[in-house]
Amino acid sequence: MSLLLILILLAVAAFLIWWLIFETEGVYLGRRAVIALYDLYAHRYDRIKQFDETADLTLIAEPILERIAPQTDPLILDLATGTARLPLIMARHARFEGHVIGVDASRRMLDKAREKICSARFESFITLLQQDASELPFGDGCSDVVTCIEALEFMPCPKRALAEMIRVLRPGGLLLATIRIDTRWMPDRTWSEERMRLELEALGMRDIDVMIWQEDYSQVWAWKAGDSPVVGPAQLEVILQSARQVPITYVV
Ligand SMILES: C[S@@+](CC[C@H](N)C(=O)[O-])C[C@H]1O[C@@H](n2cnc3c(N)ncnc32)[C@H](O)[C@@H]1O
Numbered sequence: 001m002s003l004l005l006i007l008i009l010l011a012v013a014a015f016l017i018w019w020l021i022f023e024t025e026g027v028y029l030g031r032r033a034v035i036a037l038y039d040l041y042a043h044r045y046d047r048i049k050q051f052d053e054t055a056d057l058t059l060i061a062e063p064i065l066e067r068i069a070p071q072t073d074p075l076i077l078d079l080a081t082g083t084a085r086l087p088l089i090m091a092r093h094a095r096f097e098g099h100v101i102g103v104d105a106s107r108r109m110l111d112k113a114r115e116k117i118c119s120a121r122f123e124s125f126i127t128l129l130q131q132d133a134s135e136l137p138f139g140d141g142c143s144d145v146v147t148c149i150e151a152l153e154f155m156p157c158p159k160r161a162l163a164e165m166i167r168v169l170r171p172g173g174l175l176l177a178t179i180r181i182d183t184r185w186m187p188d189r190t191w192s193e194e195r196m197r198l199e200l201e202a203l204g205m206r207d208i209d210v211m212i213w214q215e216d217y218s219q220v221w222a223w224k225a226g227d228s229p230v231v232g233p234a235q236l237e238v239i240l241q242s243a244r245q246v247p248i249t250y251v252v
Helices: 002-023 031-049 053-068 085-092 107-119 158-167 193-202 233-243
Strands: 075-079 099-104 126-130 143-148 169-180 205-212 217-224
Touching: 031 107, 053 085, 053 143, 053 169, 053 217, 075 085, 075 158, 075 233, 085 099, 085 107, 085 126, 099 107, 099 233, 107 126, 126 233, 143 158, 158 169, 158 193, 169 193, 193 205, 193 217
Parallel strands: 075 099, 075 143, 099 126, 143 169
Antiparallel strands: 169 217, 205 217
């Protein structure tokens, strides 16, 4: 009987460890745990994910540029940029003449990102900042486009992170975020399409469009209500000056 009890306890403990570390990537253990896990796996991240660059160009870079046309030189803030997936596909797109600021809290993910950016010689298109994406050091409305791919659910508070994304987007600017399709395993962190629409509407977003994108994620596109002049890469220096008021670990 006591052996059976021990086996049951071991099985429960194994399940808890699997759920807390692997299935939910540390989100219920706090921000430091999430970042420590990404630091630990940074060198294997791209191998695990096996991104299809052609698909990303067609399904991420091209639709961003189509939506903001005729502007080809947006200032993009990519929050939780990881190993620079989005900055690199934007820089590779033939029509892109703008600049991407990639923000991530994991130093090792950013080190990988920097390696890839330097070997592709795309330094002039991309700046990296080590920073918590839910407390951005930028002024209101400082970007034309804000993106956050496969990452909202990892923020300490997705609701606050979404509000912060919209704060730094200019009126009339474009948001691209993602939500997980299966919301069962990360309660309170992953949002249904309906919840995402409600949150965005409450934050003043319009023309919300949710599209199934890949097996695990949907893309969520939305525009910030209002209108304002485009920001463009010329504003980069000004934005980075405001960023330097808080500790920035490095800028490529
Ligand atoms: C699944 S990866 C996605 C990376 C990239 N967007 C992509 O599509 O490959 C999640 C990223 O979120 C970052 N992250 C998690 N919490 C964060 C936070 N509070 N602030 C900034 N980055 C965070 C992690 O370091 C990791 O690089």
